Amino acid sequence: MRNDVKARRAERRWSQAELGERLGVSRQTIIAIESGKYDPSLPLAFKLAAVFEVRIEDLFTPTPTE
């Protein structure tokens, strides 16, 4: 699963910590998602889409193996 979080966050000039606060998760979680270490849960994916004002499908792209 690829995602666009880092670029979207950069556009808004939010720090990882600030994005975490907006979403109610830790900075480590942001790092892990941005770096592709793991995928967010579905509720967190909805929150991410909400803060960036896009659809989930615009923020995340399933990769072949998924």
Place this chain on the structure above:
Amino acid sequence: MRNDVKARRAERRWSQAELGERLGVSRQTIIAIESGKYDPSLPLAFKLAAVFEVRIEDLFTPTPTE
């Protein structure tokens, strides 16, 4: 997080086992998601949307606490 999986599956007249096979997960996972025991992972949510030919946002609705 509310979802529409049970109703969509019923429309297609698929058994829980068959849906599980189409998604590559166990029947228990289908039961758990349909009954609201837990939310699917993001990759599984994408697959669910794909097999039902809808958008994730049409299949899942975040509840206030999420």
Place this chain on the structure above:
DNA sequence: CAGAAATGTTAAGCAAACTTGACATTCATG
């Protein structure tokens, strides 16, 4: 260049998502 802010890295632990297995109950349909 100094200090602060942001990011990177590692690690240990808890909770949620998913698995397999076993068995009981309900729902067709012949």
Place this chain on the structure above:
DNA sequence: CATGAATGTCAAGTTTGCTTAACATTTCTG
């Protein structure tokens, strides 16, 4: 009514998502 298919339920185990914490490195700004 009998047999099989579908669904329900319980349990124990693994993996993934998320947490806190500590510290190192890079980037920004005065």
